[in-house]
Amino acid sequence: xxxxxxxxxxxxxxxxxxxxxxxxxxxxxxxxxxxxxxxxxxxxxxxxxxxxxxxxxxxx
Numbered sequence: 001x002x003x004x005x006x007x008x009x010x011x012x013x014x015x016x017x018x019x020x021x022x023x024x025x026x027x028x029x030x031x032x033x034x035x036x037x038x039x040x041x042x043x044x045x046x047x048x049x050x051x052x053x054x055x056x057x058x059x060x
Contacts, residue, residue: 004041006034006049013044015055023054 005025006013009032014025036043041051 002035003039004036004044006036006044006047008032008034011049012052013041013049013056014052015041018055020054023052025052025055 003016004013005016005028007025007028009029013036014023014028016025019025034047034049036047041056044051
């Protein structure tokens with residue numbers, strides 16, 4: 001399983017193992033899902049995604 005999934009509609013990256021009830025990860029449409037290579041938060045940031053404040057251990 002991938003560790004991070006980005007939502008291209010709002011450029012937010014979600015941590016798939018840290019989901020919470022406040023996280024909107026379940027609302028992400030398949031067409032807007034983006035996975036990172038390498039599968040790391042640093043890579044997501046390099047691609048201009050910001051961490052979700054509910055499911056990422058690293059707050060922005």
